[in-house]
Amino acid sequence: MKLVLLGAPGAGKGTQAEILSRTLSIPTISTGNILRAAMKNGTPVGLKAKEYVESGKLVPDDVIIGVVQERLAEPDCANGYILDGMPRTIPQAEALEANHIDVDCALSIEVQDQTIVDRMGGRRTCKNCSATFHVVSNPPKVEGKCDFCGGELGIRKDDAPETVKARLDTYHKETEPLKEFYQQRGKLKSVEGQDTIEETTAVIKKALGIE
Numbered sequence: 001m002k003l004v005l006l007g008a009p010g011a012g013k014g015t016q017a018e019i020l021s022r023t024l025s026i027p028t029i030s031t032g033n034i035l036r037a038a039m040k041n042g043t044p045v046g047l048k049a050k051e052y053v054e055s056g057k058l059v060p061d062d063v064i065i066g067v068v069q070e071r072l073a074e075p076d077c078a079n080g081y082i083l084d085g086m087p088r089t090i091p092q093a094e095a096l097e098a099n100h101i102d103v104d105c106a107l108s109i110e111v112q113d114q115t116i117v118d119r120m121g122g123r124r125t126c127k128n129c130s131a132t133f134h135v136v137s138n139p140p141k142v143e144g145k146c147d148f149c150g151g152e153l154g155i156r157k158d159d160a161p162e163t164v165k166a167r168l169d170t171y172h173k174e175t176e177p178l179k180e181f182y183q184q185r186g187k188l189k190s191v192e193g194q195d196t197i198e199e200t201t202a203v204i205k206k207a208l209g210i211e
Helices: 013-024 031-040 044-054 061-072 090-098 113-120 161-175 178-184 197-208
Strands: 002-006 028-030 081-084 105-110 123-126 132-134 188-192
Touching: 002 013, 002 178, 013 028, 013 081, 013 197, 028 031, 028 061, 031 044, 031 061, 031 081, 044 061, 061 090, 090 178, 105 178, 105 197, 113 161, 178 188, 188 197
Parallel strands: 002 081, 002 105, 028 081, 105 188
Antiparallel strands: 123 132
C-alpha cells in the first residue's frame, strides 16, 4: 500500500504514520525527519531548509522531491510506503506523478485549527532522535527524557503558537487544495481526528479496510 497522509500540522499524521507503518510493515517516509536530519548535520540541503522551516515557510519543491526520490529508491520501500508531510502543494503532487512516484490512497485527518494550536503547545520533541511526545496525550515515561534514546525533550520553534498559526494559514492556502486533487483521482479518504490516538487509529483502519 502506498499512502499519503494529509492534514494540518499537528493533526497527528506523524503518530498515525508510525502506527500504520508497524501494522502494514511498510516504512514511513517523513520529509520532516529527513529534512531535520539534514539540518542537524548541516548539509547544504539542510542549511537551505533551515531558513524556511524556522520562519514557518514551506521548503522548496526541488529540495524535497530530490530527498524523497533518494529515500524511495531504498529496498525497504519495495512493498509500499507512507508519505508523511509530502506532497504539501499541488505542484509537488504533480511532480510526484511526473517522477512515477505512485499513491494508492490519500488519507486526510480532519482537525479544527484551535484544537491544533492547543495540542502543539504541549508537544515535545527529542533533540537527538526527533521522536515526539505530548504532555497530555502521549507523555514520556520520564518527564523531559525520550523513551527511545534518553535524549532531552524540548519545544521545537515551529510548535510555538505564533508559528503554528502561520503554518495553519499556509496549510489552508497551499496544502488543503490537495484534497480536491486526490478526490478527482478517486484516491481521497477523510476521517475525523478523535480525542485519543487509539480512537483516531481505529477510524483510520476502518477507512482503509485494514481492521
